[in-house]
Amino acid sequence: MSAVFGSFSRSREKAGDEGSASHPHPNPLPQAGEGVVLPGRAPLLTRTGWTAFLLALIAVCALAPVLNLVVPEASPFHLSDYAVALVGKIMCYAICALAMDLIWGYTGILSLGHGLFFALGGYAMGMYLMRQIGREGNYKSDLPDFMVFLDWKELPWHWTFSDSFLATCLFIVAVPGLVAFVFGYFAFRSRIKGVYFSIITQALTFAAMLLFFRNETGFGGNNGFTDFKRIVGIAIATPQTRMVLFVLTGLTLLGFFLFARWLVRSKFGRVLQAIRDAESRVMFSGYNPIGYKLAVWTLSAVMCGVAGALYVPQVGIINPGEMSPANSIEIAVWAAVGGRATLVGPILGAFIVNGAKSWLTVAAPEFWLYFLGALFIAVTLFLPNGVVGLLKKWGKSA
Amino acid sequence: MTYRFLLLLTLFLAGTAHALTADEAKAIAVGESDDRIAAMNKAVANADDRTAAFLQALVDDAVKTAAGQVYVVRDGKGSDPVTGAEVPVPPDAEDVINNNRMRGELDTALAALKLFSKDAKLRAAAVTELQKDTDPSKLPLVEKAWAAETDADIKERLGLVRAAVLLSGEDKGKRLEAARLLADSRSPATRSLLLQRLKEETDAEVQAALQSSVRSVEASLAWGERAAAVFSGISLGSILLLVALGLAITYGLMGVINMAHGELMMIGAYATYVVQGLFRKYLPGAFDWYLVAAVPAAFLASAVMGAILERGVIRFLYGRPLETLLATWGISLMLMQLVRSTFGAQNVGVENPGWMSGGLVLGNLQLPWNRIVIIAFAFAVLAGMALLISRTRLGLFVRGVTQNRPIASCMGVNTARVDTYAFALGSGIAGLAGCALSQVGNVGPDLGQAYIVDAFMVVVLGGVGQLAGTVYAALGLGVLNKFIEGWAGAVLAKIAVLVIIVVFIQKRPQGLFAVKGRSAEA
Amino acid sequence: MLTIHNIHQYYGGSHILRDVSLEAKLGQVTVILGRNGVGKTTLLKSLMGLVPIKSGTILFDGKPIQGKTPYERARAGIGFVPQGREIFARLTVEENLRMGLATKPGSTAIPAELYELFPVLQQMLHRRGGDLSGGQQQQLAIARALAARPKLLVLDEPTEGIQPSIIKEIGRVIRMLADRGDMAILLVEQYYDFAQELADTYAVMERGEVVAQGRGKDMEANGVRQLVAI
């Protein structure tokens, strides 16, 4: 037998010889790419996409204000204040879900700490709103009430610029952004990945929650901030102010959506997805993933911060509960329900989950958790690509 | 107090006794505390066995009154405290209520009565009781008992009590002797006593003796405190370990981001509760041993639930770990609500069996039995699990299947079954953790939520899939947490630990026990 | 031993295997050749039950197995060396071999002859599979499949990434196993000379179809080399 194999490798080498000699490659190497159809650039939105976008824009900027403020309450077309508040709140959540989609859906980094950024934005806004109360609090003092009854004599240093709306706007972006940037820089530089990253984001938000719970930290302890009266000098609890906030939130959501859409269909977006699939290959292709991750991570945090800032004046309270690990997990849940890496999906997910929650806590206060739990299980089992996956499937078969 | 002891003294020195009267019993049982105490002291001065029995009944909350009559009620049967004869108790009889002060007085009185008991245990208990009080009026009593004592250990402790009393005496020699004697004490009370005396002491020689005794007492106390801190760290660590072990399988090995892990623990805890209820109802005599049955029951209950979850949901999600997060989150919500609707939203009570109550006393160190048992239990579970995973075929298959499911099945492994077993095992261990937790904390629908974050932290910090890492992480976090808590308080300690985790992962991005090399990427 | 009848297989919408029929006999080496992406691996995966087939039958030892799970097929006596090695990266070499023994009772020892065939495995018995070099992993994958002494050995490009001297060794082993007469061998191979050397029968696939079949001896004559090259 060995004789057979003894000749074997030689015969192969010979074959190689012959291969290149007797068959001068039947498929000569093409010299140029003529005849190859390259895919064109995908548009920012498809035609139906633009239509839907415009409809949403009209709904937010024209329809909702008119139905709420102009149409009389008795009319069946009247949009109740309650509905405005609810949708406004959910739109804030939707921004978070969108932010989560960028970092999780596209980049594959599951953050269990986005609640922190949301809360930081919220607190920045909350501090401003507290200062806007002025002397109308319980104690008629310049200081926020909670400081008075905890015996604080003056504002702590970190409240310095809280009375300026401009500074507040800056903080809303800068504080979550900076925290995310610093945290992300070290984490990504140390090549912390996957669940290790998820867990430290969770630890971060958990630690922040405990910190904010402490009265000494100077953020009102577990009660947080409530009882806001004014924003930029205008009374906050009027339908008009609420509608303005609603429209602002809607525009922010739509704006962020367009921006995210532009981002993910750029090469930047594809690098993100490549990082998600094979980070080391990305490095060997000459990209430094740290910059990319850091950029999208910080952006995502800023989006959450803005969402938080819009949320606080609408719901009227910010407290450390927003930093609880469960809240951050929920953001991921919205994204997953809607369908990751689709942008529309997470927004939809936020609406479905929170809408269901609002409805079920009234319709079935003792059983709603069964429904919600079952929804999550059903989505994972039957809709691996989320609700959007299902819609796409229908779209295709239709 | 002085007054009472003088009375007691006369009693013991004179050795006369006379029987309890109905009026006395009534005076002791009803009225304002001051009057009751006075009445009791009078009765004790002439105490006989009936008096002692009556006082004991008062301590045990077994006395009722109705229409000026006093009854001792034990096991539903009433008796007359004076005669001991059985008498019917009127239905409108009210409990005699003793407040803390009353109870304290009763205990001291009983202790004094017991100091001369024939039962060494009773005498020992009496000495312990007396140690708390260093009234000079006790001296003759203590001295008499000390002289009569035959048991060496009790004698020594009585000696300390005696010394404590002598310390504030007139006689310099005795004070000196007492100060020296007390150096051997390991009780914090002694330290404050010595310090107190030091403030008042004028004699230089005694002062020196006192100082050296204080140092020696403080040294042994400090040892106890340090040991207590280490113990509490290990104890917290053992709980973290138990909580994380099951997750080390379902998540660490199988890759299921099991948000329902906490609820599986909760099921184990409720199983323990149910077993406890069954024992109380059907085997009250063996109640102390209900845990022996509860451990397997908790394991099984959670394991079965785990198996159902695996068969019904998880198995469709292998290879999609992030989806398991969503599904198990849903499961967790449903399980919590399920428990709320079956057992109620409030906590349920799980008692420590008798042998797990109280603690092991070593000087000023008291190590609670329930914690000692849990530490041992955690390590037993760890050992069992480690053996199973690394030494058995099932363990091998679990590891193989979780790494490469299709190929494992091509090797002839029934992957579906192995998956179910593995998930059930992890869930069962969660159940065991729940059973253990029921002995130290709440059993309620939220039980799991309180631990889920910690469980993930431990598993991840140790390095996913690394059992040894899980152990080190759990114990490390436990000790670290308790160490920091000692000087920074519980809130800052918790924050600090979380921050340390964040920083630590920077240094070890794959956890404590990272898989290194190529296999990590494969 | 193995008879595949008219199987069809799809990935989503794309038709990958079209009406493939094939036979592998005891004591014979059946070689499947074909260019990249024609469906060779898919065929083997269908055979192992790793991907579902749409229609057709697979008879093993006379019994249909197309409805069975992969592990049942393994228990029936099929050993599989997958393309790309697919060893258990975080199990040690020894544990990888034990996984290969999953169909046997727990006490079965790892056959010593495996170490004779692949001495490097013995040297690295306690190293993690994933740390081995590519070629070492390939050797491990073959040894793992042989551990349980299957009746049908299925190999997907076993020479990929292996040094020439060991390729020869593998060739020898395959021949020897076939010649022992108690094993059928199904070999997918791109390495033409190696395939030709070993083939008792051959089949050439193209676009999911078997386009040529014959006896190994006739391969050269039937112009199989050119067939594969087009």
Added chain:
Amino acid sequence: MTPDLMEEGARRASAYARMAAKDRTESGGRHAATGRPVVPGEVDVAHGRILYLEDVSVSFDGFRAINKLSLDIAPGELRCIIGPNGAGKTTMMDIITGKTRPDAGTVFFGSTIDLLRYKEAEIAQMGIGRKFQKPTVFEQLTVYENLELALKTDKGVRASMFFQPDSADSDRLAEVLRTIQLADSVNRLAGTLSHGQKQWLEIGMLLMQDPKLLLLDEPVAGMTDEETARTAELFLTLKGQHSLMVVEHDMSFIQAISEKVTVLHEGSVLAEGTLEQVQNDERVIEVYLGR
């Protein structure tokens, strides 16, 4: 001082001496005198070497995978590396591309760039491309997107946000697509390609990167003889403008492309020369080719 420490000290001292000596021989102490400005990121091949490894060692848990390996490659050269399984070929590539840090030794790209000081991405940016032994492509991206990502451009964050392929880029993409025969699969997800197709795609990505030095780990594994030949052809056309280091076990392929072959064994060079020389080397036959 323990003996261990003393040994370590001695080793370091000698390593330092060697470094210093090497500095002298490398440029003859003439850095300044030559007046060649050192352009950061620019590969200096004036000394006739594009890649230079000296005395590189690395061990894993005590196992020496690379053992005092020294090797150099000239610009435009096509070097074949062969050697038994486990000889350390892949590990060597890991070291060059920054994936593995060696325990000792020096690795230079050109004569000025100390590769050990750079990270993977930077090394790739400088112009070292790599094909892995196990084909790795971005499975969730299409074939086209895979190639576009690899395209040689500014790979910074901002640049990629605003990146638009120009016509030259498109031509290049089309050309490579045809070269790798995936022109009709542009929109397929890379994850659905067969093993061999992935190999090709990965080679295509390397071509897009247009690196100065290509490291190819078993590029023809899983290819038919015909495709092997085509690959050989391709490599031969690359040779000259590019330097290539090819690891293969397929001797016919080596034969088709090789001028100089290096045989690695147990982490260091066993033999070097033309294929013929190497093939007739007894030791090579013994450990690698077999009889």
Added chain:
Amino acid sequence: ADDTIKVGILHSLSGTMAISETVLKDTALMAIEEINAKGGVLGKKLEPVVVDPASNWPLFAEKTKQLLTQDKVAVMFGCWTSVSRKSVLPVVEELNGLLFYPVQYEGEELSKNVFYTGAAPNQQAIPAVEYLMSKDGGGAKRFVLLGTDYVYPRTTNKILRAFLKSKGVAESDIMEEYTPFGHADYQTIIAKVKKFSSEGKKTAVISTINGDSNVPFYKELGNAGLKAKDVPVVAFSVGEEELRGVDTKPLVGHLAAWNYFMSVKNPTNDEFTKKWAAYAKAKNIAGHKDKPLTNDPMEATYIGVYMWKQAVEKAKSTDVDKVIAAMGGQTFKAPSGFTAKMDEKNHHLHKPVFIGEVKSDGQFNVVWKTPGPVKAKPWSPFIEGNDKKKDEPDGKSKL
């Protein structure tokens, strides 16, 4: 429909607070059922609208808005934690709703739209500490203020500190410790308490530990051998329901201060506990059907529902302003055995204070009580500047 009056019930039925709040929902439902059985209010049946704010504070605000604007409830009974109340407050005030809040709290708040039927600090904390300092209470000289780190304990302890100071207790005789929410490991804290108590005079612990942490705290306390005789613990958030989860034998003698105990003996309470037991059985309320327990917030809820009914009948309308005006001075024979009275001005109840010692069956022995109901001081005199505060909410309508 017009023939019913809608009543909102705003208690968490899920999430962390469900443990405490669920039973308040049932208590309110029981009271409503009783009222309906006797013909309702103003000839109309009460229609409860139950929602689940799920222990989520913003959700409390949302649900409140929904109850007030969508369901148009006449009144709401709800909230437990102060933060939930604070979250609801602006909404109730804006929409001029009516909320009955049944839990003891830190005070420092008055709203015209809220009636507080739980205790203010002077109706619970201060009397408890006074008792501890009394001879019967053990004559405590040193105090450990132990709480969960949030506003209620912090504020209460601040008030207590001021109070203790006013009684001549030195700073060095006060130790203050806080634990995070859900803290479950009290080993270190108990060791500290032990040490502190061994350093001198008679020590007592004043616990404002939040519900969840109490079981681990008491279990540790029992096992560490700290007996009530040596170091008594008086708690403000531990009632019958919290002790359900503990083996109380080692805890005998530890104290709690409330305005109601299940064990108080009087005909009203007998009836109340019997009704609750029957209701729990009839409605199959998990836990309570086998072991019915009542506690202080349940009593406060019960009082609240009935007082609102009386006020509505007095006002002959469910109009919020009219009902608010009619509430002042309402009285109700409460299960505590005393007649609770709604203060004419400050929206808090006049309630008796009881100090109870834990019994081995998880009930409390009342060892001390005030001679009669005590008026609430929502603005604690121990907080600076409060002496100038009006004992009446702002903007109360002049109806």
